[in-house]
Amino acid sequence: MSSLVVESAGLLSTVQDLGRPGFGSEGISASGAADPVALRLGNLLVENEPGAAGLELTLVGGSFRFPDGAIVALTGADLGAAVNGRPLEVWTSHTLEPGTRLEFGATKNFARGYLTVAGGIQVDSFLGSASTHVLSGLGGFEGRALRKGDRLRIGKPARKTRKRRVTQAALYALKPRKILRVTEGPQAEWFSEQVKQVFYRDMFRVSEASDRVGLRLEGTALTCNATKEMITEGVSLGAVQVTPSGQPIILFVEQQTSGGYPKIANIIGADLHRIGQLRPRVEIRFQRTSLAVAQSLWMEQERLLNTPEQLFE
Amino acid sequence: MQFRAASDQAILVYLGEEIGQAAHERVVKLLRMLQQEPPRWIRNVQPAYCSLLVNFDLSLADHAEVEETIRSYEQRAEKQRAPKTRTIEIPVCYGGEFGTDLEEVAAAHGLKPEKVIELHSSETYRAYFLGFAPGFAYLGEVPAAIATPRLSSPRKRVLAGSVGIAGRQTAVYPMTTPGGWRVLGRTPLRVFHADRKPMGLITIGDRVRFRPISGEVFEKLENA
Numbered sequence: 189m190s191s192l193v194v195e196s197a198g199l200l201s202t203v204q205d206l207g208r209p210g211f212g213s214e215g216i217s218a219s220g221a222a223d224p225v226a227l228r229l230g231n232l233l234v235e236n237e238p239g240a241a242g243l244e245l246t247l248v249g250g251s252f253r254f255p256d257g258a259i260v261a262l263t264g265a266d267l268g269a270a271v272n273g274r275p276l277e278v279w280t281s282h283t284l285e286p287g288t289r290l291e292f293g294a295t296k297n298f299a300r301g302y303l304t305v306a307g308g309i310q311v312d313s314f315l316g317s318a319s320t321h322v323l324s325g326l327g328g329f330e331g332r333a334l335r336k337g338d339r340l341r342i343g344k345p346a347r348k349t350r351k352r353r354v355t356q357a358a359l360y361a362l363k364p365r366k367i368l369r370v371t372e373g374p375q376a377e378w379f380s381e382q383v384k385q386v387f388y389r390d391m392f393r394v395s396e397a398s399d400r401v402g403l404r405l406e407g408t409a410l411t412c413n414a415t416k417e418m419i420t421e422g423v424s425l426g427a428v429q430v431t432p433s434g435q436p437i438i439l440f441v442e443q444q445t446s447g448g449y450p451k452i453a454n455i456i457g458a459d460l461h462r463i464g465q466l467r468p469r470v471e472i473r474f475q476r477t478s479l480a481v482a483q484s485l486w487m488e489q490e491r492l493l494n495t496p497e498q499l500f501e
Numbered sequence: 502m503q504f505r506a507a508s509d510q511a512i513l514v515y516l517g518e519e520i521g522q523a524a525h526e527r528v529v530k531l532l533r534m535l536q537q538e539p540p541r542w543i544r545n546v547q548p549a550y551c552s553l554l555v556n557f558d559l560s561l562a563d564h565a566e567v568e569e570t571i572r573s574y575e576q577r578a579e580k581q582r583a584p585k586t587r588t589i590e591i592p593v594c595y596g597g598e599f600g601t602d603l604e605e606v607a608a609a610h611g612l613k614p615e616k617v618i619e620l621h622s623s624e625t626y627r628a629y630f631l632g633f634a635p636g637f638a639y640l641g642e643v644p645a646a647i648a649t650p651r652l653s654s655p656r657k658r659v660l661a662g663s664v665g666i667a668g669r670q671t672a673v674y675p676m677t678t679p680g681g682w683r684v685l686g687r688t689p690l691r692v693f694h695a696d697r698k699p700m701g702l703i704t705i706g707d708r709v710r711f712r713p714i715s716g717e718v719f720e721k722l723e724n725a
Contacts, residue, residue, distance in 0.1 A: 209556065212547035213532060214700060215631035215638075215675075314695060324635050324676055326695055374505045374513050419520060420632070420639070422547030422554025424511040446549050446632030454508035457559065482509035483559055490560065
C-alpha cells in the first residue's frame with residue numbers, strides 16, 4: 189500500500205475529514221476540517237469522496253515524502269508548496285513521481301492549507317470519522333498532531349484522475365472574508381441596543397490564543413446586562429459567546445459542547461468555513477443577517493459545491 | 502416548552518427554567534425519544550440542565566418543521582415513565598497530592614478537611630448531562646455547606662481522574678484538560694474509554710456516589 193512519510197511536521201498538521209457530528213450527548217464535539225469547503229474541493233480535485241481524510245496544515249506547513257508517488261491536490265491557504273524548489277499551484281491537482289518530497293513553508297495569505305491525496309489518507313476510524321480531536325487526543329493518527337517520522341497509509345484511488353483546477357468564479361464565491369455574517373444568538377436580548385451597535389460596528393482582533401477550540405477576540409468590551417443567571421446549555425458551532433471580561437469567543441470545531449456564557453450571535457452556516465482561514469492578529473467585523481437570508485446563502489453555497497461543472501475547469 | 506433559534510441550523514428547546522429533577526426528567530425523556538426515533542433531519546442533540554440543543558440538516562428541514570416535530574415528540578415523551586436509573590460508585594482518594602484544593606475549600610467554609618470529604622461523599626448525585634469534554638458528567642447538587650465557586654483563573658492542566666467542585670456541581674475529569682474546578686481528590690478509575698461501549702463510565706440520568714479510599718487502595722485499584 190502506498191504511503192506518505194512526514195519529514196517535518198510544520199506548526200500543527202492533523203488528519204481531518206468532515207468530522208463526527210452526533211455525539212454531543214457524550215460530550216464529544218464534531219471536530220473535522222476547520223475549512224471544510226477547502227477539504228471538500230481538495231478531495232473532488234483528486235476524484236475522492238468529498239469527505240475523505242486529508243491533511244490540515246496550519247500557518248506553517250511541513251515536508252512530506254511520497255515513496256510510491258501520488259496524485260495530490262492543494263487547497264485553502266497558500267503555504268508555498270514546492271517540489272525541488274518548483275512551486276506548485278494551489279486549487280489544482282498534481283501528479284507526484286515516486287520519491288517526491290513535497291515541501292511547504294509559511295502561509296502567504298490565510299490560516300490553513302489542505303493536502304488531499306487520491307485514495308485518501310487511511311487511519312482507524314473513531315465514531316465513524318478520521319478527524320483528529322487534538323484537545324482530547326481522539327481520532328486521526330494516534331489522536332495527535334503529526335510528527336517527524338510518522339508514516340500514513342494512502343488508500344487505493346477509486347477512479348482514474350485527470351488534472352483539474354478550481355474555477356476563478358467558484359473561488360470568488362467561496363473566498364475567505366473578514367466580515368463574518370451572523371444571526372442573533374439565543375441570549376442576544378441580554379445585551380443593550382448600544383452594546384449591539386458596538387458589536388456590529390467595531391473591528392475585533394483575532395488573538396494569538398485562538399485555536400481549533402475557539403477564536404478569542406480582542407476589542408471593545410461588551411457588557412451584558414443579565415437580569416438572571418445563565419444556566420449552562422448546549423452551544424452550537426460558530427456561537428459568539430461573551431465572557432465576563434466582555435471579550436467574545438467564537439466556538440470552533442473542537443468546541444466544548446456546553447457552556448454558561450451568554451451568546452450574542454452565531455456565525456451563519458455559509459461562513460463557518462471562513463472562520464478556519466482567519467489568522468491570528470487579523471481584524472474582523474460582524475454583520476447581522478436574518479435567519480432566512482442565512483439559510484438561503486447556505487443553500488446557494490451547497491448547490492455550488494454540488495455542481496462540478498461550475499467548480500472545475 | 503420554549504424554542505429559540507441558536508443558529509441558522511440549530512434550535513434550543515427549553516424544558517424548564519431552573520436546575521432540578523423536574524426539568525431534567527423532561528430533558529432525558531425527550532433525548533431518549535429523539536435517540537430512539539431519530540428524525541431524518543437530526544444531526545446532533547446536546548442535552549443540558551433544562552434544555553436540548555438540536556442541530557438539523559437545513560437541506561431537509563427548517564426551524565418551523567423541527568419545532569413542530571419536537572412538540573409532538575415531547576407530548577409522547579411526557580407520557581413515558583421516567584427511565585430506570587443506575588447508581589455508580591466512584592472510589593476517590595481525597596486530599597494530598599490528589600486533592601490539591603481540599604485544604605483551601607475546607608478553610609473557606611471554616612470546616613476540617615475530613616468534614617468536607619464526609620459531606621462530598623454523603624450525597625447521591627444526579628448526572629445531569631455530559632458536556633465540556635468527552636465523558637465529562639455534570640453532577641449535582643453538592644451540599645451547600647461546601648459549595649465553592651470555580652477558580653478565578655483556570656489551571657492549564659487538571660489530571661485525568663481529578664474530582665472537582667464548582668458551585669453546587671461536581672465532576673470527574675475524564676482526561677487531562679485545562680480546568681477551573683476546585684480539585685478535592687482523584688479516582689483511580691478510567692472514566693472514559695474511546696474503544697468501549699458506552700465510552701463514558703457515567704451517562705446522563707445516572708446516580709453517582711463517591712467512596713473515600715486510602716492512598717494504598719488507590720494504588721491497588723490503579724494497577725488492577
